[in-house]
Amino acid sequence: MKLGQYELEVPVFLAPLAGVTDKAFRETVCAVGGKYVWTEMISDKALTYQNSRTLKMLDLQGETEPRIVQLFGSEPETMARAALLAIECSANVIDINMGCPAPKIVKNGEGSALLRDLPRAREIASAVVRAVDVPVTVKIRLGWNDDEIVAIELAKLLESVGVQMLTVHGRTREQFYSGNADWDWIRRVKREVDIPVIGNGDVLKPEDASRLIEQTGCDGVMIGRGTLGNPWLIPRTQHFLKHGILLPEPPIEERIQVALQHFDRVLNYKGERIGLNEMRKHAVWYIKGVRKAAQLRDEIMQTKSSEEMRVIFSRILQ
Numbered sequence: 001m002k003l004g005q006y007e008l009e010v011p012v013f014l015a016p017l018a019g020v021t022d023k024a025f026r027e028t029v030c031a032v033g034g035k036y037v038w039t040e041m042i043s044d045k046a047l048t049y050q051n052s053r054t055l056k057m058l059d060l061q062g063e064t065e066p067r068i069v070q071l072f073g074s075e076p077e078t079m080a081r082a083a084l085l086a087i088e089c090s091a092n093v094i095d096i097n098m099g100c101p102a103p104k105i106v107k108n109g110e111g112s113a114l115l116r117d118l119p120r121a122r123e124i125a126s127a128v129v130r131a132v133d134v135p136v137t138v139k140i141r142l143g144w145n146d147d148e149i150v151a152i153e154l155a156k157l158l159e160s161v162g163v164q165m166l167t168v169h170g171r172t173r174e175q176f177y178s179g180n181a182d183w184d185w186i187r188r189v190k191r192e193v194d195i196p197v198i199g200n201g202d203v204l205k206p207e208d209a210s211r212l213i214e215q216t217g218c219d220g221v222m223i224g225r226g227t228l229g230n231p232w233l234i235p236r237t238q239h240f241l242k243h244g245i246l247l248p249e250p251p252i253e254e255r256i257q258v259a260l261q262h263f264d265r266v267l268n269y270k271g272e273r274i275g276l277n278e279m280r281k282h283a284v285w286y287i288k289g290v291r292k293a294a295q296l297r298d299e300i301m302q303t304k305s306s307e308e309m310r311v312i313f314s315r316i317l318q
């Protein structure tokens with residue numbers, strides 16, 4: 001599959017996950033063999049106001065191409081300016097969020113609110129495409145609710161203004177994350193446009209990705225929640241799609257080592273105070289399935305320093 005100058009081989013993308021796919025997690029996914037990762041969603045307004053926390057989210061230094069940055073907003077002009085700023089920070093692809101269901105986003109006309117305002121969705125995409133000379137992609141949901149499915153109409157609109165790739169999460173805004181993703185709608189969208197379509201929703205193991213491609217004809221897959229505490233899911237899925245061979249899950253020793261390396265990155269980028277909070281969240285995900293996980297979870301939640309966290313993880317190793 002081609003995206004601008006990039007030839008993407010069996011694309012398995014790490015989904016944008018706010019509060020999760022920060023630099024430390026993206027680097028961890030790439031360290032275990034993942035290739036294609038996405039930033040968390042970044043506010044166009046905060047970026048144009050040069051908000052310092054937002055600028056940190058755009059630290060892409062040392063990350064491999066294509067560096068895909070996701071922006072959200074509701075004003076075409078501001079989105080275009082934010083896209084240019086992201087490119088100054090070395091983004092290679094600009095992705096536009098048209099799916100976030102969170103009330104605080106939707107009430108500003110951003111994220112999945114755009115599923116109810118197709119002229120504005122089109123204007124935003126068009127303004128960003130005109131402003132930048134890198135590929136622009138969009139991530140959408142199926143529509144606001146079951147009675148307002150707009151995925152095909154929106155996909156065609158976006159294609160017509162020069163969007164080069166679409167990710168379709170097979171849920172409506174009203175579903176949030178409940179129920180099952182409707183892969184059949186992904187198939188229908190794929191049939192109607194010529195640009196690559198990435199399927200998204202409910203891929204929890206490599207075999208799911210293969211079924212998603214088989215059932216929809218999509219050009220690649222995107223995985224979100226399945227990667228929590230499980231960054232290997234991305235390379236294992238890539239391997240399965242490319243070679244048809246299911247690699248085993250890594251042994252506990254390797255999982256703990258990778259978690260510890262992940263924590264080092266978190267500390268490095270976020271410092272002890274914020275870093276520890278972040279680590280607790282990831283740590284609980286990493287120990288899923290480990291013996292006495294419930295007890296470990298309590299200990300993790302009570303850690304008062306990154307050193308204590310390190311001790312817990314070293315103990316699991318022993």
Ligand SMILES: Cc1cc2nc3c(=O)[nH]c(=O)nc-3n(C[C@H](O)[C@H](O)[C@H](O)COP(=O)(O)O)c2cc1C
Nearest residue numbers: 015016017018040041139169201202203223224225
């Ligand atoms: C905690 C969390 C944060 C998310 N943040 C974003 C985001 O910043 N941008 C976005 O487009 N989607 C976001 N999503 C949606 C995911 O990218 C993805 O579309 C959704 O989780 C379905 O894929 P999955 O079943 O593989 O998790 C988020 C989802 C979760 C659970």
